[in-house]
Amino acid sequence: MGLIVQKFGGTSVRDRDRIFNVARIVADTHRAGNDVVVVVSAQGDTTDDLIAKAAEITHDPSAREMDMLLATGEQISISLLAMALNAIGCNAVSLTGWQAGFHTDRAYTKARISRMDTERISSELERNRVVVVAGFQGIDKLDDITTLGRGGSDTSAVAIAASLHADRCQIYTDVEGVYTADPRKVPRAKKLEEITFDEMLELASLGAQVLNNRSVELAKKFNVPLEVLSSLNPIPGTIVKEATNVEGMLIKGVAKDADISVISIMNVPDVPGMSFKVFGLMAQKSINVDVILQSTGRDGNKDLSFTVATGDAEMAVKVLEENKSRFGGTEITRDDSCAKVSIVGAGMQSHSGVASSMFEALANNDINIKMISTSEIKVSVILAKKDADRAVSAIHDMLIH
Ligand code: ADP
Ligand code: ASP
Ligand code: MG
Numbered sequence: 001m002g003l004i005v006q007k008f009g010g011t012s013v014r015d016r017d018r019i020f021n022v023a024r025i026v027a028d029t030h031r032a033g034n035d036v037v038v039v040v041s042a043q044g045d046t047t048d049d050l051i052a053k054a055a056e057i058t059h060d061p062s063a064r065e066m067d068m069l070l071a072t073g074e075q076i077s078i079s080l081l082a083m084a085l086n087a088i089g090c091n092a093v094s095l096t097g098w099q100a101g102f103h104t105d106r107a108y109t110k111a112r113i114s115r116m117d118t119e120r121i122s123s124e125l126e127r128n129r130v131v132v133v134a135g136f137q138g139i140d141k142l143d144d145i146t147t148l149g150r151g152g153s154d155t156s157a158v159a160i161a162a163s164l165h166a167d168r169c170q171i172y173t174d175v176e177g178v179y180t181a182d183p184r185k186v187p188r189a190k191k192l193e194e195i196t197f198d199e200m201l202e203l204a205s206l207g208a209q210v211l212n213n214r215s216v217e218l219a220k221k222f223n224v225p226l227e228v229l230s231s232l233n234p235i236p237g238t239i240v241k242e243a244t245n246v247e248g249m250l251i252k253g254v255a256k257d258a259d260i261s262v263i264s265i266m267n268v269p270d271v272p273g274m275s276f277k278v279f280g281l282m283a284q285k286s287i288n289v290d291v292i293l294q295s296t297g298r299d300g301n302k303d304l305s306f307t308v309a310t311g312d313a314e315m316a317v318k319v320l321e322e323n324k325s326r327f328g329g330t331e332i333t334r335d336d337s338c339a340k341v342s343i344v345g346a347g348m349q350s351h352s353g354v355a356s357s358m359f360e361a362l363a364n365n366d367i368n369i370k371m372i373s374t375s376e377i378k379v380s381v382i383l384a385k386k387d388a389d390r391a392v393s394a395i396h397d398m399l400i401h
Contacts, residue, residue, distance in 0.1 A: 002167030003125075004029055007039040007135065007157035011174040012231035013077050014044040019084045022231060025172070026081075026130055027090035035125045037164070039135045039157040040081055042073025047150070063108035067137075067147045070109075071097070074134035074153070082132045092130040095120065097145070100131075102138030102156065104146045107286070111138060111146035112214075113155070116163040133160065154215035162222035169224050171211060172231040177238035178203070178210055180400045181254040186393055190400070192252065193236075196243040199252045199344055202378050206342040207257030216240065243346060251345040251354070251399045254392050258339040258385055260290070261313035262370070264305040265320065268329040270297035277327045278304060281319050287312040291340070291373040291382055304329075305371065307382060310336055338370065339388035342380040343395060349376040354399070361398035367391050 006029065008022050022040075030036045041047075050069050054061045078094035085092035101117030124131045135153025138146050148155050154171055161169035178200065179189040195203075197220035204213035210228060219226045219240065229237025268274055275294075282289050287308055295303040308316050313334050320332050348354055355372075358379055362369060367390065371382035383391055 001033040003035040003037070003164055005037045005039065005157050005161040005164070005166045005169045007153060007169070007171045008041065008081075008231055009153065009171075009173045010041045010044050010046065012172055013040055013081065018231075019077075019080050020088070022081060022172075023084040023088055023090070025231065026092075027085060027088055030090055030130050036130045037121060037125070037160055037166070038081065038130060038132045039153055039160065040074065040077040040132065041135050041153040042070075043077055043080075046073040046076070064144060067108045067111075067145050070147050071134070071137040071145045074136050078132045078134045085130055085132070090130055091128060092132055093124050094132040094134070095124070096134045097137030097156070098139035098143075100133040100160070102159070104138035104140055104148070106140045106142070106144070106146070108144075108146055110149040111140065113138060113148070113159050116159055118160070118163045121160065121164070149212075149214070151209060151212035152214070154212040155218060158215040158218045158222075158224050158226065161224045161226075162218060167225065169219070169226050170237075171215075171226065171228045173210060173228060174231070175210065176230040176233055176235060177228050178208070178240070178253070180252065181392055181396045182208065182256070185256075185389055186254070186396050188396065192238050194239040194241060195252055196346060197240060198243065198377060199346055200240045202342070202344040203253050203255050206255040206340065206344065206378065206380065207259075208253065208255040211240075251343050253344050254396045254400070255342050255344065256339060256388050256392050257342075258388055259310050260307045260338055260340050260382070261310045261316075262305055262307050262335040262338050262382065263313065263316050263320070264303060264333045264335070265327075265329040266303050266331040266333070267301040268304055268327055270300050270302045274327060275304070277323075278320070279306075281323055282308070282316060285312075285315055285319055287316050291371050291380060293371045307338070307340065307371070337385050338382050339385040340380050340382050341388055341391045341395065342378050343399060344378045346377055348374075348379065355379045357398050358395050361394040362391055365390060365394045367394070 082094035103115040104111035135156040181189040201216040226240040290307040292306040
């Protein structure tokens with residue numbers, strides 16, 4: 001008995017049958033004597049469909065109006081799930097993000113939670129109701145609706161679990177847990193019984209969409225007991241938790257992120273302060289820069305390449321073009337044909353040969369590496385998008401047995 005937060009993603013609430021399936025899981029948890037808060041995403045491809053609808057109107061919609069539109073998807077799911085729960089005799093109430101107390105900053109379409117005010121949720125729980133909360137959305141200080149970025153319902157669930165000191169936060173999805181690679185792409189991928197917050201954070205940040213990276217960051221910060229499991233197959237999933245075995249080294253997974261663009265600036269002067277000027281501009285626009293490659297200087301000039309999320313690439317090129325006179329450079333290019341493939345595992349730096357095995361797997365398959373970046377917990381390579389799935393399989397076969 002305790003307080004349990006359960007989150008169900010889009011596929012898990014896709015249609016009537018799936019909604020009743022979720023209702024049964026929730027009702028069983030409630031009948032076992034637990035307080036239950038349920039967080040749901042929009043049904044199936046609803047969010048993508050809404051984005052497509054906006055594109056029919058304009059290619060440059062205001063971010064505020066996008067959030068107003070996208071938040072409707074989750075509102076459909078919460079009401080339908082609450083109806084289903086009530087229909088099977090489980091007392092439930094649905095709350096939108098703002099009713100549930102999600103206060104965010106004003107960064108529409110990628111807002112961050114600034115404060116949780118869980119009074120309403122608590123009072124509904126006291127009335128012995130299951131509380132069904134719309135994921136992915138909140139409200140800013142002007143009472144405008146905001147959304148937390150794609151995959152943001154995971155973050156909503158963890159934020160509630162952290163605020164209410166929940167005993168468990170269960171992320172129900174369409175696979176049976178966290179695997180060593182995307183099980184839909186790599187059939188030999190293995191389910192992990194457990195994974196550390198740090199490893200999961202890397203995997204999520206490097207493209208394993210099974211958990212949103214901000215949700216893992218939050219879970220780590222507040223030590224939220226997190227579990228990823230299937231809404232269709234009632235078997236134990238993957239536990240995400242603090243590290244216990246610090247010395248051991250195991251590659252936990254291979255991840256792919258196809259949503260990257262390489263921005264290059266040719267012939268920038270090879271002088272102190274250049275990186276500060278370029279990356280300062282990116283920071284001003286809240287654009288995250290990932291892998292950075294700088295060529296050796298020649299004739300007092302060098303080339304600078306770096307990766308950003310494809311969604312930020314247009315803005316990145318625009319501010320660079322606008323400020324070109326401040327840093328020089330002959331040409332700014334953008335390449336969307338790349339992807340990032342990464343291996344993740346704690347303690348990588350103290351185990352030699354891991355990176356070279358990864359490169360060997362790529363060499364054996366004739367896959368060219370364009371950029372490399374390493375840390376103590378991961379090795380990432382940038383390569384052609386068309387080679388990415390082959391690369392993930394080859395690296396998985398070489399390093400995970
Ligand atoms: P939900 O709608 O439940 O939030 P998502 O589509 O966001 O589900 O995330 C689940 C998907 O993540 C899976 O269907 C799977 O294809 C993908 N995925 C990518 N990498 C991994 C991984 N390492 N382990 C498990 N699933 C992964
Ligand atoms: N519905 C939102 C999305 O598709 C949020 C989520 O599913 O977590 O990104
Ligand atoms: Mg998701």
